[in-house]
Amino acid sequence: MLGLAHLDRPFDYLVDAADDETAAVGARVRIRFAGRLVDGFVLERRADSDHVGSLSYLDRAVSGEPVLTPELATLARAVADRYAGTMSDVVRLAVPPRHARTEARPADDVPPPPDAPDLAAWSSYQHADSFIGALRSESAAAPHAVWQAAPGEQWPQRLAELATAVAAAGRGTIIIVPDQRDLDRLASACEPLLGDRCVSLAAGLGPSTRYRRWLAIRRGAASVVAGTRSAVFAPVHNLGLVVVWDDGDDSLAEPRAPYPHPREVAVLRTHQQRCGFLVGGYSRTAEAQALVESGWAHDLVADRQTVRARMPRVLALSDSDARVMRDPLAHSARIPEMAFASARRAIAAGLPVLFSVPRRGYLPSLACAGCRTHVRCRACHGPVQLDQDRSGPGEILACRWCGRTERHFRCVECGGTRVRALVTGARRTAEELGRAFAGVPVVASGGSATVDAVESGARVVVATPGVEPVASGGYGAAIILDTWAYLDRADLRATEMAVRRWLAIGALVRAHGDGGELVLVADAGIRAVQAxxxxxxxxxxxLELAQRAELGFPPAVTMASVDGLAADVTRFTDLIDMPAGADLLGPVPLPSGVRPPAGLADSSAAGAFDDESTDIERVLVRVGRRDGRKLAAALTQAQTRRNTKHETGPIRVQVDPHTIG
Incomplete structure (x- = not known):
């Protein structure tokens, strides 16, 4: 467990008679390496060795519990190779720290298999019968699917039913969700069907509780695991299905090296253990679409008639709409009349209304003082701000994306020359709506003050993305404000994330036949709004996947980034044996205040990028998707060469976590 690329391989040690029984395959041990005691795991017991010199003995066997099973060790090795990391870093993510008192407790009894569940609700989806049949068959079939949840679908119940069906067939299931709120909903749905056979794993559990549940899984007392991202490594016996719900959520991005994404880990595990695979959500990522278009996975989708019957009525700003034509401020007002009208109808019917805002607090932005059109950069169309660092007469605007400055502003819509600052956010919106809907209760959910559910009845709910309360019976209307903030992000996945957020909000609204309406305060001609x-x-x-393929962006290609000081980055890239056809992009300086996340490839350099005055540069390496593994191997070899040269300058190497070769 050394975390260094040039030492990322097994080492042979002798086992004395006292440790012979305890030092089983997968057990934790302490060994002496280069004069110091370090942790390790037993990968294999054999009678011979390839080492030509003399061997040292294990210092001691820490525990006889085989926590690193052969299947888990094989998976950790594959993940490390795919992400240009070390196996020890992956094992730290996969195996929780030991808790001796918990480990000494006797194993729990294995509960009886559950009864077969009612799967009638899955009949709404095409090919669901064949998918479930393959999961329940005794032929060890390994079906792969991408599930497009229909509007208003109770996804925790559907996944609980699927896990119960697999458990009734004598196999195990892992279900990965983005955060604790989703995990609580899933656990509540699983408990009536599975009882003690299902356990939850999350980072918020204490060390004793987490290790006790993890041991219950390894010992076979639990066969269904519901958890957040690291639970994808859970040592489930006879694994039959791995599910990843809402794979586009940022919470699934691992912040520690080598930054594996649970969707890609699930794909690797499916290959190795011949189990089923399901990725689902109300929206769909380009990576999930790539699995479908490659033929590796098939669609689980409802027919268009079912989707239309279950979706709310969706409204957006269109110049051909008579309501927009009658409202001269429809395109400039933050909450246009059509949105207020939708909210009033829902409240009059005694139903809750959801107002979604990009963030809590106050979100500053610049707009034309005359027509309130948001100011954008003329070069890159990015958001702008007042440049506070420049002196002189007049206001100077600076782009937050490319840094371009502009002294003489002129609005593209009305020709105005003055700008004004707008402040929006959950708190400000709640204040405004409290005055607009006098006498109606206002509920705010965001930040540390989140609300999981609201009762039926007329009320106004103001929430930030991801923490929208679930309304009993569904919302009568949902209004999504400040949509420009979703699309203004300097991110490849900004549009995809916007569609994901908006569809998730729409799924909380009643069907249009029951009066449900979803209002997007955005131009109806925008591609994301049309979706x-x-x-x-x-x-x-x-369409998103096709455009990325045309432009050479993931997941159509595999990209890796190298961050560090200019001299360190240059020396490192010189050590890479580039695959044929590889493109080297950069180096370019990272914007001021932007730093790579924690978890450097070189653990000795942790914290080296904390100084904001340090100029950090980035190099991107791009190869074809089929050469992704070659690039990872080349990066690993370069790190090995760097370590053997004793170069200690801090760098971070990251293979795009969303692309698998």
Whole structure:
């Protein structure tokens, strides 16, 4: 467990008679390496060795509990190779720290298999019968699917039913969700069907509780695991299915080296253990679409008639709409009349209304003082701010993306020359709506003050993305404000994330036949808005994937980044044996205040990028998707060469976590 690329391999040690029984395959041991005691795991017991010199003995066997099973060790090795990391870093993510008192407790009894569940609700999805049949068959079939949840679908119940069906067939299931709120909903759905056979794993559990549940899984007392990202490594016996719900959520991005994404770990595990695979959500990522278009996975989607019957009525700002034509401020007002009208109808019917805002607190932005059109950079169309660092007469605008400055502003819509600052956010919105809907209760959910659910009845709910309360019976209307903030992000996945957020909000609204309305305060001509109006996440993902392929962006290609000081980055890239056809992009300086996340490839350099005055540069390496593994191997070899040269300058190497070769 050394974390260094040039030492990322097994080492042979002798086992004395006293440790012979305890030092089983997968057990924790302490060994002496280069004069110091370090942790290790037993990978294999054999009678001979390839080492030509003399061997040392294990210092001691820490525990006889085989926590690193052969299947888990094989998976950790594959993940490390795919992400240009070390196996020890992956094992730290996969195996929780030991808790001796918990480990000494006797194993729990294995509960009886559950009864077969009612799977009638899955009949709404095409090919669901064949998918479930393959999971329950005794032929060890390994079906792969991408599930497009229909509007208003109770996804925790559907996944609980699927896990119960697999458990009734004598196999195990792992279900990965983005955060604790989703995990609580899933656990509540699983408990009536599975009882003690299902356990939850999350980072918020204490060390004793987490290790006790993890041991219950390894010892076979639990066969269904519901958890957040690291639970994808859970040592489930006879694994039959791995599920990843809402794979586009940022919470699934691992902040520690080598930054594996649970969707890609699930794909690797499916290959190795011949188990089923399901990635689901109300929306669809380009990566999930790539699995479908490659033929590796098939669609689980409802037919268009079912989708139309279950979706809310979706409204956006269109110049052909008579309501927009009658409202001269429809395109400039933050909450236009059509949004207020939708909210009033829901409240009059005694139903809750959801107002979604990009963030809590106050979100500053600049707009034209005359028509309130948001100011954008003329070069890159990015958001701008007042440049506070420059002196002189007049206001100077600076782009937050490319840094371009502009002294003489002129609005592209009305020709105005003055700007004004707008402040928006959950707190400000709640204040405004409290005055607009006098006498109606206002509920705010965001930040540390989150609300999981609201009762039925007329009320106004103001929430930030991801913490929208679930309304009993569904919302009568949902209004999504400040949509520009979703699309203004300097991120490849900004549009995809916007569609994901908007569809998730729309899924909380009643069907249009029950009066449900979803209002997007955005131009109806925007591609992302059109995807929501049609409720067509699969079509949007296909177009997104095609455009990325044309432009050479992931997941059509594999990209890796190298961050560090200019001299260190240059020396490192010189050590890479580039695959044929590789493109080297950069180096370019990272914007001021932007730093690589924690978890450097070189653990000795942790914290080296904390100084914001340090100029950090980035180099990107791009190869074809089929050469992704070659690039990872080349990066690993370069790190090995760097370590053997005793170069200690801090760098961070990251293979795009969303692309698998």
């Amino acid at each position: 929501v109006v049609r409720w067509d996440p699969a079509g949007f993902a296909a």
